[in-house]
Amino acid sequence: MRLSAVGEFGLINRIKQNTINDHSTVRCGIGDDAAVLKPTGNMLQLATTDMLVQDVHFSLATIGPWQLGYKALAVNISDIAAMGGLPRHALISVALPRAVSVAFVEQLYAGLKAIAAKYALNIVGGDTVSSPVGIVINVTVLGEAEQDRVIYRSGAREGDWLVVSGTLGDSAGGLHILREQLDFAGGEPLVQAHLLPEPQVELGRLCARYQVHALNDISDGLASELHEICAASGCGAVIYQDRLPLSRELGTLAAFTGQAAADYALYGGEDYQLLFTARPETVQRMLQDNPKIKLTEVGE
Amino acid sequence: MRLSAVGEFGLINRIKQNTINDHSTVRCGIGDDAAVLKPTGNMLQLATTDMLVQDVHFSLATIGPWQLGYKALAVNISDIAAMGGLPRHALISVALPRAVSVAFVEQLYAGLKAIAAKYALNIVGGDTVSSPVGIVINVTVLGEAEQDRVIYRSGAREGDWLVVSGTLGDSAGGLHILREQLDFAGGEPLVQAHLLPEPQVELGRLCARYQVHALNDISDGLASELHEICAASGCGAVIYQDRLPLSRELGTLAAFTGQAAADYALYGGEDYQLLFTARPETVQRMLQDNPKIKLTEVGE
CATH class of the missing domain: 3.90.650.10 (PurM-like C-terminal domain)
Known part of the structure; x- marks a missing residue:
């Protein structure tokens, strides 16, 4: 089945399933104008974003849709890890050519959801749009870290x-x-x-x-x-x-x-x-x- | 001057200027693995994202780069407004064909920064990547709202x-x-x-x-x-x-x-x-x- 047969709303309904892994931090996930999240008191908030473009950052000749989804989220979680933080939520935008199959998109989201579940991350928002040529995936990950425990790249000292x-x-x-x-x-x-x-x-x-x-x-x-x-x-x-x-x-x-x-x-x-x-x-x-x-x- | 002559790091240095409009909420903006933000105590966090694809959502025949930047951020701020919230931070990813001029990109960011300043929003992160064909812009906006004052689309009542x-x-x-x-x-x-x-x-x-x-x-x-x-x-x-x-x-x-x-x-x-x-x-x-x-x- 081609994506064009399901439409954006049909696609969103399929995507919405199994996106929340920690209900205690989410008042509202996918489905309203914005996600509504409950931060942990006294923590700092971390935010990072990465865009992956087909034939620039990945080629479908060497990566399948499940792995692509997994990796797109993994690299953003890694940015949160690199600050000493805990990943909490993700927002995922995907631009897809109309000729893409529904099975491909489902595999892509299965990979995204697999790693989200592994790290107890919630997928709380996103956008699915069409693309004239090639797939584009943008992931934003929000995380948290204790005040004064964030590790920057600027703190190296003599003798380290x-x-x-x-x-x-x-x-x-x-x-x-x-x-x-x-x-x-x-x-x-x-x-x-x-x-x-x-x-x-x-x-x-x-x-x-x-x-x-x-x-x-x-x-x-x-x-x-x-x-x-x-x-x-x-x-x-x-x-x-x-x-x-x-x-x-x-x-x-x-x-x-x-x-x-x-x-x-x-x-x-x-x-x-x-x-x-x-x-x-x-x-x-x-x-x-x-x-x-x-x-x-x-x-x- | 073509974008390819400046490179990603040259571009980021140009982008980084004048991105923080409310220093009290930003511990670290563009330049590390993730932004580090200070949430307001007791507020809920809002998050929304939108992807704009050239020749799907906009055409350069009818919109210029400054307006495109302004609008890309405006539509996400609008999503925060639609929850009753205050926009605080934005993360902006842009995929650009190598043939795009530096002047075009500067105008795009000038538009983004103009509306960010207007609403006291901080641009705290993003990604700039190359695109084989066409421009793609993904904007994530983070906002805040008082507990129990978030307005959902699901609250309409008989007689309203x-x-x-x-x-x-x-x-x-x-x-x-x-x-x-x-x-x-x-x-x-x-x-x-x-x-x-x-x-x-x-x-x-x-x-x-x-x-x-x-x-x-x-x-x-x-x-x-x-x-x-x-x-x-x-x-x-x-x-x-x-x-x-x-x-x-x-x-x-x-x-x-x-x-x-x-x-x-x-x-x-x-x-x-x-x-x-x-x-x-x-x-x-x-x-x-x-x-x-x-x-x-x-x-x-």
């Missing part, structure tokens, strides 16, 4: 360690596999890292609790994110290339493609891991208290 | 009067003039109403203060908005066509085009006036206390 979470470059490796249709066995975790990035909300909250100094999510590659922190904080930094946390799979891919694994990590982007700076003793305390998290000191 | 503000159909008339390039003298107020609609924030606040029962902004024509209120409130309504508030200019245009003036008002849309229902004595009190506002009882 530079720390990253997880492994870096996997997403760039996965994109390489997808784009070039590489005949490479064992690349599935890399492809997954690219298609379904996991925002580091829990770690972001930990960073807020331990009062790290500066925090960014790694959306544009470690080099670029570090540059942003340095520029905002007015300081320099050094990365030890041999300390970059690289997955075994990325190493194997690098050997296969002949590209340096570190290049994927430094310049690839879309990892959505966190990069932060903190006093060495803070990092050590974080690791001692939380033995399950994976942090790597990559520089100072 | 149906009231509209201003005059209706002017915007549709203006669009008709622009689209058909009508050689019609005296149509300038209609064209203005279409290009630069004024959101009814003050009146929305008044509606909240006087506790009207149901409230909508008239974005899709009176008939459609009334249908939404009736459907949400579970009641019927009657409009007296001879009571529709029509401007003199629209009357003259209707005589010129041969189209019924009431049709512009009922089905035209984009007036961004308010439609509300309230007890007759409430309406009379509103008018007595505020002699300057223009309200018309169009039905019940």
